[in-house]
Every structure is written in structure tokens, then in C-alpha cells.
Amino acid sequence: MEEKRHLTGLTRTELAQLAAELGEPSYRADQLISGIRGRRLRDLEQITDLPKAFRARLSEVAVVEALTVASKYVSQDGTRRYLMENRSGNPIETVFIPTENRDTICFSSQSGCPLKCDFCLTAKLGLLGNLTPGEIVEQIIIVLNDVYGEANETPHGTNLVAMGAGEPFLNFDNLLKAVEILAEEKGLHIVPRRITVSTAGIVPRIRDFAALETRPNLAISLSAPNDELRDRLMPVNRKWNIDELLSAAREFQSSLKRGENFTFEYVLLAGVNDSLESAHELASLLKRHGLQKAKVNLIAHNAADPLPYGPPSVEAVAAFKTELEKEGIPAYVRTPRGRDIFAACGQLAAKKEAAVTTS
Numbered sequence: 287m288e289e290k291r292h293l294t295g296l297t298r299t300e301l302a303q304l305a306a307e308l309g310e311p312s313y314r315a316d317q318l319i320s321g322i323r324g325r326r327l328r329d330l331e332q333i334t335d336l337p338k339a340f341r342a343r344l345s346e347v348a349v350v351e352a353l354t355v356a357s358k359y360v361s362q363d364g365t366r367r368y369l370m371e372n373r374s375g376n377p378i379e380t381v382f383i384p385t386e387n388r389d390t391i392c393f394s395s396q397s398g399c400p401l402k403c404d405f406c407l408t409a410k411l412g413l414l415g416n417l418t419p420g421e422i423v424e425q426i427i428i429v430l431n432d433v434y435g436e437a438n439e440t441p442h443g444t445n446l447v448a449m450g451a452g453e454p455f456l457n458f459d460n461l462l463k464a465v466e467i468l469a470e471e472k473g474l475h476i477v478p479r480r481i482t483v484s485t486a487g488i489v490p491r492i493r494d495f496a497a498l499e500t501r502p503n504l505a506i507s508l509s510a511p512n513d514e515l516r517d518r519l520m521p522v523n524r525k526w527n528i529d530e531l532l533s534a535a536r537e538f539q540s541s542l543k544r545g546e547n548f549t550f551e552y553v554l555l556a557g558v559n560d561s562l563e564s565a566h567e568l569a570s571l572l573k574r575h576g577l578q579k580a581k582v583n584l585i586a587h588n589a590a591d592p593l594p595y596g597p598p599s600v601e602a603v604a605a606f607k608t609e610l611e612k613e614g615i616p617a618y619v620r621t622p623r624g625r626d627i628f629a630a631c632g633q634l635a636a637k638k639e640a641a642v643t644t645s
């Protein structure tokens with residue numbers, strides 16, 4: 287039997303087509319958008335502005351929900367980690383991070399990940415599957431409903447980061463379709479400028495991204511100042527080395543418009559890439575490529591078994607930041623959130639437990 291269509295991931299055009307196939311006018315698409323994505327209703331029966339007969343016919347061929355929440359973990363710092371499952375039974379992880387001014391949802395683009403970054407637990411899962419546009423959007427809806435309740439406004443907007451499980455640029459088309467849906471004015475209305483996509487360095491897609499008229503902000507995970515170390519930490523570097531990566535980054539930087547953001551991410555691993563020499567080498571590298579204005583976000587590694595790395599000391603992080611700043615590179619330290627529930631960076635591995643041992 288054919289799988290029912292997932293309404294949450296259909297664009298307005300696709301919804302209007304589906305309505306036409308069922309003999310309905312195209313404005314049904316707007317009603318569906320406002321019900322499913324605007325008011326975040328999870329059941330067609332709740333969208334009572336649609337005629338009853340249409341709802342009945344639609345439910346024979348389509349569903350609103352394709353994800354179930356298998357478990358939820360709440361950190362002492364208020365961070366929430368959701369372990370969801372799609373219709374194929376694959377795990378999908380999403381993290382809600384509250385802050386004083388603006389909340390952030392960190393969503394996944396794939397179930398597992400095919401890249402083998404040596405400091406990341408998700409890598410241990412391998413690739414289980416690409417997420418559909420609907421599965422990407424539904425993660426956000428589930429989290430917003432859990433935090434604020436169905437049909438309620440979010441109190442102070444929400445930022446999205448594609449930094450959960452997976453390499454978003456290996457699921458490029460589905461990601462872009464999800465971005466289009468997220469931005470709908472009568473839907474969730476989360477515009478691209480409030481979304482950041484993080485890549486481990488899929489160079490051809492960085493160039494494609496640079497050529498787009500509107501797109502989310504970009505973050506590139508660099509995490510090493512030279513090819514020798516990056517080959518080891520992030521094997522994707524053996525395909526596209528630092529020179530190729532930074533030349534694509536430069537192209538993206540030149541395409542930036544007002545209000546758009548571009549950052550590098552650098553995961554600090556104790557005794558591996560957190561020395562002052564590494565900071566100095568990183569600064570020289572960025573300057574050599576004309577990228578000295580790009581911000582560098584420093585992320586202290588989140589230790590978790592069986593990863594072979596330890597977190598850097600607070601002093602090492604501060605010294606690394608100061609060294610970059612001395613060289614004129616804007617550097618920021620990202621505060622780790624939700625470490626105790628396996629929700630922090632690099633820790634998403636569909637773990638069915640909450641407590642994490644940190645050294």
C-alpha cells in the first residue's frame with residue numbers, strides 16, 4: 287500500500303495540487319497552512335474551517351503527523367532533548383535551548399550521519415536515512431507545541447540551527463524545501479535569517495548556497511588549523527581540503543547581504559587543537575584566505591564515552607579566544623547546554639538515557 291502523503295512537508299503549490307486532485311479550490315492550501323503550520327494543529331479534525339467531507343477524503347490519502355516522540359529528557363539548565371521516530375522507525379533528535387531573549391531549536395537533517403568526525407557521537411550511528419522536508423518541519427512543530435502549547439504564539443521568536451544529527455548539505459534539496467515551508471507568512475513564519483545551517487565542509491554545496499538569492503546563515507565547522515590534523519578529526523577533509531573549503535567560504539563571504547551571518551565553528555579538544563600555537567595557526571590561515579572578519583565560535587568538546595577526547599580547561603578556552611582576538615579575529619565561546627542529557631554538541635546518538643559522565 288502506498289504511504290500516505292505527509293501534509294506538514296508539502297509546499298503551498300503541492301497542497302493546492304492535492305486539493306485540486308480532490309476537487310477542491312486552491313484556497314484550501316492556505317487553510318491547511320494556517321491550520322497545520324500556523325496554529326500547529328496535529329489532527330485534521332481540529333482544522334474545523336475545512337469542510338467535514340474534505341477532511342474525511344483528505345485523511346484517506348494524507349497525514350499531518352509522521353513523527354512520534356519516543357522520549358524526552360530535560361536538563362538542569364532547562365534544555366530539552368527529544369528522541370523522535372519516523373515512520374520507518376529511524377531515530378530523529380531535536381534539542382530545545384531556552385535563553386533569556388530568544389529560544390533556539392537545534393534540529394536534525396538526517397537520521398544518524400555518514401561523515402565520520404572523530405569527536406562526534408552521531409558518527410557512531412552511521413547514516414540511517416535522509417529526513418524528508420516534512421520530518422524536518424515537524425520536529426520544530428513538536429518542540430514548539432511541547433514548550434508553548436498548540437496554537438499559542440512563541441513569546442519571543444525562535445531561532446533554528448541545523449546542528450543536530452546529520453550533514454545538512456548531504457540532504458540539500460529537502461533542507462531547502464523545509465526552509466521555504468518554515469518561512470511561510472501564514473505558517474510558522476521563521477524566516478531564513480533566523481536559521482543557521484552548519485556544514486562539515488561539503489564544498490560544492492557551499493558554492494550552491496552562495497549562489498542562492500535567499501538562504502539561511504552559514505556556519506562551517508573547521509576544528510583544525512591544518513590539513514594533517516583535520517584529515518584525522520574530520521575525514522571529509524580528505525575529499526575537500528582546507529584550501530578548497532576556505533576558497534568556497536570566501537565565495538560565500540563575498541555573497542553576504544546585510545543582516546546575514548557567516549561563522550566558523552571550532553570544537554576544542556584537550557591537548558589536540560586547543561594550544562596557543564593552534565590559535566595562532568588558525569588566525570594566520572583565516573587571514574591568508576581573507577577571512578579575518580568571519581566570527582569564530584569556540585565550542586568546548588563535550589566528552590562522552592566512547593569518544594577518545596577530553597574537554598579543554600576553562601583557561602585553555604579563554605587563552606585560545608584571547609590569542610585569536612589579539613590577531614584581530616572575532617572569537618566567541620559557546621556555552622555548552624544540556625550536557626547532562628546528551629543534548630550538547632556532538633552528543634546526539636539517540637541515547638535512551640539521561641545521565642552523562644563527564645571527566
Ligand code: SF4
Pocket residue numbers: 399400401402403406407408409450451452453486632
Ligand atoms: S559533527 Fe556533524 S557532520 Fe560530523 S559526524 Fe557529527 S553530525 Fe556528522
